[in-house]
Amino acid sequence: MKKLLLSVIVAGISAIQANAQSKTWDFSDAVKFPAGAISATTTIDGLTLIPGGSNLTISTTNLATFGDGYTPTQRLQFGGNSYSGSNNPAVGSTSMPTRRYVQFAVSNNATIKFWARGGGSGRSVLISDDTGKVLSSTTFNGSTVTDIAIGSYTYTGTPTNLIISTGSGDNSVYKIEYTDNSTLAVGSARLLKARIFASGNRIYISDLESKNSQVSVYSAGGNLVKSLRAATDTNFEIAAKGVYIVNVSSEKGSLSEKVMIR
Incomplete structure (x- = not known):
């Protein structure tokens, strides 16, 4: 027995x-992501939030309505740059964030999608691999329309940890989706x-x-x-x-x- x-x-x-690879982290989920400061490295449902000595914050203010109809009630506020000084690394460059970023494991074929808002002109949300190489950058110009963006990046390569960080400025992410694009059947x-x-x-x-x-x-x-x-x-x-x-x-x-x- x-x-x-x-x-x-x-x-x-x-x-x-087998199904754990595809994930959605919606920061409006107040059970998983209660409002308030995150001052220590925390893993929630496979997403690791790393303040690195500077708080990340789950905030209920400065919300947004996105073009696909998504209307969040909370956001992940980075609270400032993820890099030393006010570095805004370009796609293809390598620079590991030192504070205020999140990371999660992905397979060798994956699509990453995120709903974000910038805090001003020239500010950006970045996707990097676990060496710090910048794979994608979504830049905001600070207007009332284009400071809101739905970013997307398709990853192909060996399994790794992907990092979402903030370049210049204090930006916010409202939701992250990771879809495993592996086409092989289980087994x-x-x-x-x-x-x-x-x-x-x-x-x-x-x-x-x-x-x-x-x-x-x-x-x-x-x-x-x-x-x-x-x-x-x-x-x-x-x-x-x-x-x-x-x-x-x-x-x-x-x-x-x-x-x-x-």
């Missing part, structure tokens, strides 16, 4: 993990060669076939609890006991394993 119950649980977790992707196992409160990944792999660890509820890049054998601690799904993916394929942290 216990084995049957465990099989049902594992099947449920696998289904959640048809090539299996990556690697060993994934747990011992005590640590997860181990060894015999890694690819030296450029994305590791994502999901809880039984489907939430992303840890994300990292791996170029060689690695191990790391998971504090909370329970069942987790570990996904390792690269250009060579992907592999998911269930592990138990005791």
